[in-house]
Amino acid sequence: MARQAKIYFQSQLAGVLVEGDDGYTFHYTDEYLKNTSSKAISLTLPLSESAYHSKVLFSFFDGLIPEGWLLEIGEKHWKLNPRDRFELLINLCRDTIGAVSVYPIELENHA
16 A cells, blocks of 8 residues: 655645555645645755655655764664654654654544
């Protein structure tokens, strides 16, 4: 079963990231694209009606995952698999330093 995450830019839902059998897909929501003040979440993922596909986790999202002691805390406290980059992303990137946040879709009622 595919795992999915909602991607927020500041406090606005910008798109959805999906992990499937053939890699990853990211697409912006129609509502986000219709808003004239919307900005791309990354230079590597410009605003587009077309979905983006990648065999590996997009480098932009991978770059959001903390490193060092903060990653160790996440791995030990939540018993996360350090090799499961998507699991790390959806569990450790809800409150990032930058404008982008990631929330697993199955927890949308609790976010």
